[in-house]
């Protein structure tokens with residue numbers, strides 16, 4: 001390795017010298033650049049500053065370059081309280097300055113066979129000396145450094161993401177352990193390449209023999225991935241179909257509170273009493289079910305919220321009896337305590353249960369009313385051992401928008417609690433990939449159902465790590481996504497983002513010293529990410545590899561389509577599909 005930055009025997013070359021350090025401020029260094037060296041330095045480039053007396057080289061990213069006195073003072077002003085430190089003492093008219101954000105250190109290491117090698121670490125244990133020289137890292141130096149990065153990150157845990165934009169020959173890896181351990185976010189405007197990036201990550205994960213990823217697919221984008229198991233919430237015309245890939249989510253998976261929110265109108269004066277009686281009836285129906293199946297163990301411990309099947313018919317019948325019950329006293333017959341209280345509740349219950357759009361919940365097949373159904377559902381959601389089951393895509397495109405958050409919340413909660421109750425030695429980590437997260441993890445909930453669903457995901461964000469449940473939040477509107485969840489994401493893959501509100505959210509998620517990197521967000525190319533977090537060695541711009549199987553998210557070429565003469569859409573079919581709540585194609 002014959003390069004000045006990492007080998008003191010080779011002198012620095014003039015064309016790489018960018019100036020001397022004139023200010024040091026926590027993770028930021030100001031370098032005064034002589035006018036003749038201005039051509040050596042550019043924004044976005046890596047710079048290296050040797051530390052005297054130690055075999056250490058500080059590596060940083062040039063994030064600003066300002067020419068002349070006025071510019072330098074402007075830069076000083078922006079640095080706030082520490083401003084004076086960037087202006088060299090005793091010099092009222094500093095020249096050109098470059099601001100460098102330090103990102104890590106290259107150090108010497110002696111290997112077992114006595115050779116000296118170098119390695120890169122994100123720690124910054126030393127600060128540069130005043131007047132130390134700074135050099136631009138380019139050409140062979142950049143290659144050497146990138147090789148160090150690749151060597152350090154290409155471990156058994158590595159997940160190939162793509163190539164560094166700085167050096168397209170160097171492969172950028174994510175540490176697969178760290179990426180999933182403490183949640184991740186993939187954020188970028190529509191069409192910036194999020195779904196393709198998801199497909200690239202899924203493809204890599206599917207190659208691991210025991211990977212376990214559940215994808216919440218809201219638009220059926222991943223329905224054609226050949227390596228994934230395709231589960232789908234059944235639409236109205238599939239209710240009687242016996243297909244192991246249909247994911248029914250029967251009513252008894254809901255908590256009593258969720259069921260009450262579905263059937264009781266909170267604005268009625270008697271809402272509170274209705275909820276109490278409904279919960280009592282549910283508890284009794286579950287108890288009867290357990291007694292019928294001789295589940296004495298469960299009977300001792302179950303609660304009204306336990307996932308125990310119960311017939312909704314029985315509850316409805318009992319409520320109907322209470323609703324019409326007359327009692328006798330010494331004056332004769334009079335209306336019972338609950339007379340007329342459940343009229344609207346019963347109508348609502350009947351309507352929901354006969355609405356075929358909600359069939360996946362209220363009209364499940366008989367086998368989902370059995371005691372074994374819960375374990376069957378658990379296997380459907382979490383079994384990664386069957387062929388093509390390491391990635392399980394759940395297509396929610398048939399679920400009506402008003403129950404979508406609650407359904408996603410139920411699935412997330414089931415997965416979390418199944419992991420929670422799994423003995424530690426048998427627990428296997430699972431990642432939940434939440435596409436279009438702004439739709440069900442909103443920053444502002446508009447109703448109780450959304451709040452309850454959000455709470456399920458917040459619990460995973462806060463506590464999932466301990467039980468091997470990870471979230472990967474994907475969204476085109478980060479400012480519409482719940483901040484509690486985003487703040488728990490330790491890794492951010494940011495793609496092109498033009499909206500300033502959304503950029504602010506990302507800025508808040510990243511360390512201050514990387515602020516300048518974020519300036520790139522609006523100018524990133526399609527398929528380029530800014531990868532930041534503990535899963536990447538160097539916060540950097542990466543061109544993501546294209547997945548070999550692409551999601552169905554192709555951008556429609558309007559102009560080209562409008563230029564065709566062979567198109568004949570079938571509006572009759574679209575109208576019928578809308579009526580039947582299905583998406584039959586012309587050939588089926």
Ligand SMILES: Nc1ncnc2c1ncn2[C@@H]1O[C@H](COP(=O)(O)OP(=O)(O)OP(=O)(O)O)[C@@H](O)[C@H]1O
Nearest residue numbers: 190191192193194195196476527544546553554555
């Ligand atoms: N890594 C990539 N390399 C080249 N082209 C890409 C890459 N990623 C995405 N594209 C192009 O961009 C288009 C849109 O990508 P994608 O569907 O992933 O966007 P998105 O961010 O998921 O959008 P939305 O938020 O609307 O779902 C793709 O159809 C593809 O043509």
Ligand SMILES: [Mg+2]
Nearest residue numbers: 194195196553
């Ligand atoms: Mg997408």
